[in-house]
Amino acid sequence: xxxxxxxxxxxxxxxxxxxxxxxxxxxxxxxxxxxxxxxxxxxxxxxxxxxxxxxxxxxxxxxxxxxxxxxxxxxxxxxxxxxxxxxxxxxxxxxxxxxxxxxxxxxxxxxxxxxxxxxxxxxxxxxxxxxxxxxxxxxxxxxxxxxxxxxxxxxxxxxxxxxxxxxxxxxxxxxxxxxxxxxxxxxxxxxxxxxxxxxxxxxxxxxxxxxxxxxxxxxxxxxxxxxxxxxxxxxxxxxxxxxxxxxxxxxxxxxxxxxxxxxxxxxxxxxxxxxxxxxxxxxxxxxxxxxxxxxxxxxxxxxxxxxxxxxxxxxxxxxxxxxxxxxxxxxxxxxxxxxxxxxxxxxxxxxxxxxxxxxxxxxxxxxxxxxxxxxxxxxxxxxxxxxxxxxxxxx
Amino acid sequence: xxxxxxxxxxxxxxxxxxxxxxxxxxxxxxxxxxxxxxxxxxxxxxxxxxxxxxxxxxxxxxxxxxxxxxxxxxxxxxxxxxxxxxxxxxxxxxxxxxxxxxxxxxxxxxxxxxxxxxxxxxxxxxxxxxxxxxxxxxxxxxxxxxxxxxxxxxxxxxxxxxxxxxxxxxxxxxxxxxxxxxxxxxxxxxxxxxxxxxxxxxxxxxxxxxxxxxxxxxxxxxxxxxxxxxxxxxxxxxxxxxxxxxxxxxxxxxxxxxxxxxxxxxxxxxxxxxxxxxxxxxxxxxxxxxxxxxxxxxxxxxxxxxxxxxxxxxxxxxxxxxxxxxxxxxxxxxxxxxxxxxxxxxxxxxxxxxxxxxxxxxxxxxxxxxxxxxxxxxxxxxxxxxxxxxxxxxxxxxxxxxxxxxxxxxxxxxxxxxxxxxxxxxxxxxxx
Numbered sequence: 165x166x167x168x169x170x171x172x173x174x175x176x177x178x179x180x181x182x183x184x185x186x187x188x189x190x191x192x193x194x195x196x197x198x199x200x201x202x203x204x205x206x207x208x209x210x211x212x213x214x215x216x217x218x219x220x221x222x223x224x225x226x227x228x229x230x231x232x233x234x235x236x237x238x239x240x241x242x243x244x245x246x247x248x249x250x251x252x253x254x255x256x257x258x259x260x261x262x263x264x265x266x267x268x269x270x271x272x273x274x275x276x277x278x279x280x281x282x283x284x285x286x287x288x289x290x291x292x293x294x295x296x297x298x299x300x301x302x303x304x305x306x307x308x309x310x311x312x313x314x315x316x317x318x319x320x321x322x323x324x325x326x327x328x329x330x331x332x333x334x335x336x337x338x339x340x341x342x343x344x345x346x347x348x349x350x351x352x353x354x355x356x357x358x359x360x361x362x363x364x365x366x367x368x369x370x371x372x373x374x375x376x377x378x379x380x381x382x383x384x385x386x387x388x389x390x391x392x393x394x395x396x397x398x399x400x401x402x403x404x405x406x407x408x409x410x411x412x413x414x415x416x417x418x419x420x421x422x423x424x425x426x427x428x429x430x431x432x433x434x435x436x437x438x439x440x441x442x443x444x445x446x447x448x449x450x451x452x453x454x455x456x457x458x459x460x461x462x463x464x465x466x467x468x469x470x471x472x473x474x475x476x477x478x479x480x481x482x483x484x485x486x487x488x489x490x491x492x493x494x495x496x497x498x499x500x501x502x503x504x505x506x507x508x509x510x511x512x513x514x515x516x517x518x519x520x521x522x523x524x525x526x527x528x529x530x531x532x533x534x535x536x537x538x539x540x541x542x543x544x545x546x547x548x549x550x551x552x553x554x555x556x557x558x559x
Numbered sequence: 560x561x562x563x564x565x566x567x568x569x570x571x572x573x574x575x576x577x578x579x580x581x582x583x584x585x586x587x588x589x590x591x592x593x594x595x596x597x598x599x600x601x602x603x604x605x606x607x608x609x610x611x612x613x614x615x616x617x618x619x620x621x622x623x624x625x626x627x628x629x630x631x632x633x634x635x636x637x638x639x640x641x642x643x644x645x646x647x648x649x650x651x652x653x654x655x656x657x658x659x660x661x662x663x664x665x666x667x668x669x670x671x672x673x674x675x676x677x678x679x680x681x682x683x684x685x686x687x688x689x690x691x692x693x694x695x696x697x698x699x700x701x702x703x704x705x706x707x708x709x710x711x712x713x714x715x716x717x718x719x720x721x722x723x724x725x726x727x728x729x730x731x732x733x734x735x736x737x738x739x740x741x742x743x744x745x746x747x748x749x750x751x752x753x754x755x756x757x758x759x760x761x762x763x764x765x766x767x768x769x770x771x772x773x774x775x776x777x778x779x780x781x782x783x784x785x786x787x788x789x790x791x792x793x794x795x796x797x798x799x800x801x802x803x804x805x806x807x808x809x810x811x812x813x814x815x816x817x818x819x820x821x822x823x824x825x826x827x828x829x830x831x832x833x834x835x836x837x838x839x840x841x842x843x844x845x846x847x848x849x850x851x852x853x854x855x856x857x858x859x860x861x862x863x864x865x866x867x868x869x870x871x872x873x874x875x876x877x878x879x880x881x882x883x884x885x886x887x888x889x890x891x892x893x894x895x896x897x898x899x900x901x902x903x904x905x906x907x908x909x910x911x912x913x914x915x916x917x918x919x920x921x922x923x924x925x926x927x928x929x930x931x932x933x934x935x936x937x938x939x940x941x942x943x944x945x946x947x948x949x950x951x952x953x954x955x956x957x958x959x960x961x962x963x964x965x966x967x968x969x970x971x972x973x974x975x976x977x978x979x980x981x982x983x984x985x986x987x988x989x990x991x
Contacts, residue, residue, distance in 0.1 A: 298766055339777040346773040351769070357762040360699050365759055369774030370750045376613075376781025382886075383785050387792045389885040394799050400877040401851035445803060450854045473798030475791035 195338045195551045209344065209374055210339040210381035217269070222370070224273040225305065225348030226279045229297075230355065238277030269333075272312025298349065305345040309338065329426050334364035336499040342390055343373035394439035398538040403444040405519045408512075413437035416504075416511035418550045419543065423503045440512060442466045482508065489537040497540075513539065514547060524557045567727045571664045574671025578652070581678050582645055592635045597895035600768075601631040602647045609651040623775060625649065625746055626711065626753035629705045632681055633757025637688045640679040648677035668727075672719045680712025684754075689715035694760040701754040710743045715740075757841020763820035771971065792887070802844050803850050813922055818842035820918035824954060828910070838911050841894035844882060845915060848875030901949065909930075912955065916942060917950040917958050924972030932978075936962070936970045 208216035228238050283300040317331035351366035358365065395409040416437040420430050442463030447453045463486055471480035486505045491497045510531060517527035528548055535541045551557045592598040606935025607629045612622035616689070628647065632640035652669035657664075689697045759767050804814055821842040825835050851856060851874045856867055863871065875898075883892040897912025898919065908916075924939040940959050947955045962969070 170648050225905060295766060298769075337739040339780060343774050343777050346770045350767060350770045350774070354759050354763055357693055358698065358759060361755060361758075362694065364752070365755055369771060369778070372778035373774050373781065376778045376785060380785040380788065383788045383792060386885060387795070390792060390796060390887070391804050392890075393881050393885050394795075396881045397803075397847070397850060397878055400881050401874070445850050448850060448852075448854050448857070453854075469799065471798075471800040473791075473795040473801040475797070485925060 209340050210377045211340040212380070213333045213337050214378075217337060217340050217344065219344060220269050220273055221276070221305070222309065222344040224276055224308070224346040225301070225345045226352045228277060228304070229301065229349060229352035231396075246518040264386045268312040268316040271315045273313035276304050276308025293441070298353075301339050301345075301349060305341070309341045310335075313337070321545045329421055329430070332426060339373070340377055343370060343377075350501070354414060391435055392440050398441050399441045401445065401448065403447060404441045405516070408515055408519060409438050409441065411515045412440070412508070412512045415515060415550070416508050419507040419511055419546050420504055422546045422550060423507060423543070425504060425507075429504060431437070432478050432482060433507060434502070435476065435479045436486070437511060438484050438510050439451045439470050439476075439479065440466055440486060440508060442469050445469070486512075490540040491537055493537065503543070506540045507546075510539055510547055524551060528557065563727070567664060570723065570726055571667040574675075575667035576671075578649065578671040578674035580841065581674050581907075582642075582649060585642040585645055585678065587755065589640075589739070590638040590645035591640045592631075597634065598631070598643055598646075600633070601627055601643070602650060604772075605631070605644075605647040605733060606651045608779075611779065613779055613786065623749065623779070625709055626749045626756065629684070629709065629750050629753025630757040630760060632684055632705075633688065633693065633701060633754055634760050637685055637690065640685060640688060641678055644681045645674050645678045648673040661738035668723055672716065676716035676719060679715045680708050683711045684708035687754075693758050695758075695762070698755060698758055701758055702751040705754030706747040706751035709753070710747040712750070713746040778821050796888075797843065800847060803847060812845050813845055813926065816922045817845065817915070817918045818920060820958060821914050821964065824914050824918060824958040825911075827957035827961050828914075828953065832912070836853075837890055837950050838894065840888070841891040841898075841911065842915055842918065844888065844891055844915075845895040845898060845919065846883065851875065851878045875899070875948075886947060910951065913950045913954045916957070917954050919984065920946075920950075921958060921962075921969070933970045935972070935974060936968055938974075939970055 178517065208218050211217050219476070224238050231238070255260065268289060279430055280301060292394055313331060313334035316334040341425045347370035350369065351362050354362040392410070395413075398404040399409065400404050413434050417430060419436050420433045425433060441462065443462045446462075446465045447457070463483055467480045467484035472475050472482060482502065482504055485501065486508045488498070488501055491508055513531060514527050517530050518524060522530065528551075529545065531539045531544050531547075532541070535544060552559050608627060609624040624647075628644045628852045631643055631647070635643045649670060652673050654669075657666050684704055687700055689701075689709070692702070698821050701825045741798050756767075756771060783821055800814060804812075817906045822835060822839050825838050830838065852871050853874070856863065856871050856874075859867070879892050879896055894909065894911045894915060897908045898915040901908040901912055903914045921939055921943060924934050925936060927933045943950065943955045943959065
């Protein structure tokens with residue numbers, strides 16, 4: 165969605181929210197809650213998908229419970245705070261309306277508020293400590309989360325992944341949303357009987373969840389950095405063209421996702437692409453270099469080096485078979501060969517061809533020349549589709 | 560049966576009897592926890608958390624079971640708090656792995672240790688529990704009492720564990736006190752929150768239990784994934800370093816030995832566990848840069864010229880820059896770089912850099928290289944002492960003391976065999 169359209173949507177939602185919220189909840193309560201929504205945007209919680217989620221769902225949950233399910237207040241305050249939140253985030257983090265969380269969170273909050281507002285009046289008596297109210301709250305939280313994930317997968321964080329995988333990645337963020345909604349409910353339910361003690365009471369589980377997800381995210385980032393750094397060592401030694409590993413990984417992931425790979429298989433493919441040439445370090449030994457080793461030898465050495473790390477054994481296995489032909493003379497297509505192996509081989513060969521001066525279309529043609537046994541024409545077609553969508557080659 | 564085994568069995572039996580006796584005494588003086596389904600629920604959570612402690616920080620493991628214990632204590636009140644929690648601790652002593660493998664000594668030891676710790680901790684907490692119904696006004700006292708008694712609980716537990724380990728496994732080391740202090744504070748905080756959760760349960764009702772469960776389940780999952788990923792990360796770096804080092808036959812095993820010498824030296828200099836670990840990792844990666852050094856330089860038979868040495872360092876720096884881009888490795892790369900700068904004549908180098916340089920030099924001297932033979936250990940010690948201005952007298956003496964204390968011998972067995980190897984190496988260099 166273009167930035168101008170986003171701004172327009174934000175302005176309209178904001179005007180509608182402020183108007184309805186101010187009419188139904190005039191006075192300082194509405195202003196305070198709206199300020200809370202702004203501040204909530206500033207403190208993102210780490211999530212498995214690395215996109216992060218702000219504390220807005222927690223504030224929406226607490227507001228809904230404390231205001232006895234008033235959808236108007238939740239949606240109004242959320243919408244009213246939106247432009248200001250974006251401004252604050254922009255000032256603090258240097259990001260504007262293009263940030264990943266916009267507009268999935270406001271939509272999620274709106275769906276949550278509306279669902280809760282619709283379900284709660286169905287009960288004769290609103291009982292904060294009652295199990296039925298809590299069930300209605302949980303159902304509304306699920307609806308809000310799914311809605312925000314759908315929006316995120318549809319228009320936010322465009323990248324090499326297709327929409328289906330973006331939705332799966334967005335849904336992987338459920339733990340962060342569960343912590344936020346549960347901590348909010350803990351606060352709202354204990355507030356009448358425990359007063360301000362409800363803040364630390366809800367804060368500890370929230371803090372525990374935050375710390376665990378934060379540590380997980382930091383470790384995941386460091387692990388990713390380490391794999392990339394190890395993959396760059398042959399480049400630092402001048403044994404591989406600069407940037408080959410990164411470009412191959414990016415292209416292999418795009419091809420792999422088009423082939424239907426997802427989740428761990430895609431992560432494995434990315435790691436394999438980043439490390440597939442690490443075996444070239446063996447060529448530093450002049451005696452080995454003098455034997456003019458083949459690409460298959462390099463793949464075998466790479467696999468052996470990667471395999472030293474037990475956790476990367478599946479990656480080592482993938483690199484070991486990446487040079488295998490997809491079919492042999494007189495035989496049908498090898499059904500045992502993982503599609504990821506062909507995605508990796510073709511991405512690497514394409515990048516190598518382009519790096520040595522060929523144009524993209526010439527590089528694809530060079531792949532077709534060896535499509536009888538080495539390069540699967542179906543996977544080459546997928547590569548071509550990816551390049552066409554990116555405008556690198558003509559349709 | 561050896562004397563150590565017999566002592567272990569006697570100690571385990573004594574502790575088990577003490578644990579059972581404590582339970583029996585508590586059953587006489589305290590009422591049974593009511594209602595039973597509530598105790599079963601708390602006991603299930605207590606045992607599950609006790610069996611699945613999570614790594615919240617670098618090698619700091621915390622179990623949420625203590626928090627469940629304090630929540631239960633408040634929920635059951637003065638009349639049955641101690642008995643309720645001591646019974647939970649008794650069940651937690653029987654780990655499924657021990658039962659499966661028919662190991663009885665450890666559950667017996669755990670029974671005594673856990674029941675005694677829980678009973679003492681809860682006995683300290685009882686005076687802080689209100690005589691009648693819990694009210695919001697009781698919350699500050701409950702939180703403070705639970706924090707204090709949780710620290711007592713942990714203190715008793717730590718000293719029992721230390722006593723048992725020293726009796727049963729004299730060769731093992733117990734975690735240093737500095738680490739335990741962090742543990743005490745962490746458990747004090749968890750205890751305080753357990754007390755407040757208990758009050759919330761009494762004031763609001765069981766509706767808060769699923770909410771607490773959801774948040775802690777997510778936290779537990781997150782920490783478990785973190786711990787697994789961290790292990791995978793360290794395993795990846797270690798595996799790669801090993802594989803890259805194996806490419807050069809002359810330096811195979813070098814980094815592992817340098818890491819070992821560095822760790823032994825730093826232990827003598829009383830480094831904290833975190834500093835020790837950082838130094839060990841710096842030692843493991845200090846030579847990774849060599850993989851980018853052109854082969855003609857790395858395998859040159861004979862010493863390098865100044866220009867060749869500068870070229871080699873330049874190549875190594877490129878790799879160090881790549882590794883410095885990894886947040887986790889940046890401080891280790893700094894230490895490794897400090898060690899290189901010391902070799903180039905820098906005067907103000909950190910103690911970690913000096914330890915690494917001394918350990919590296921010792922291993923290089925006691926290993927045969929393409930251009931010279933290994934020297935004897937005594938000769939290497941003499942060389943280190945001559946360069947005490949460079950490495951620091953404290954570092955050199957700590958390294959020598961550590962190697963002598965280990966009883967291991969490095970380098971050529973004597974000067975004669977060193978001379979023979981030296982002659983062979985020179986002949987090879989002349990042929991090349």
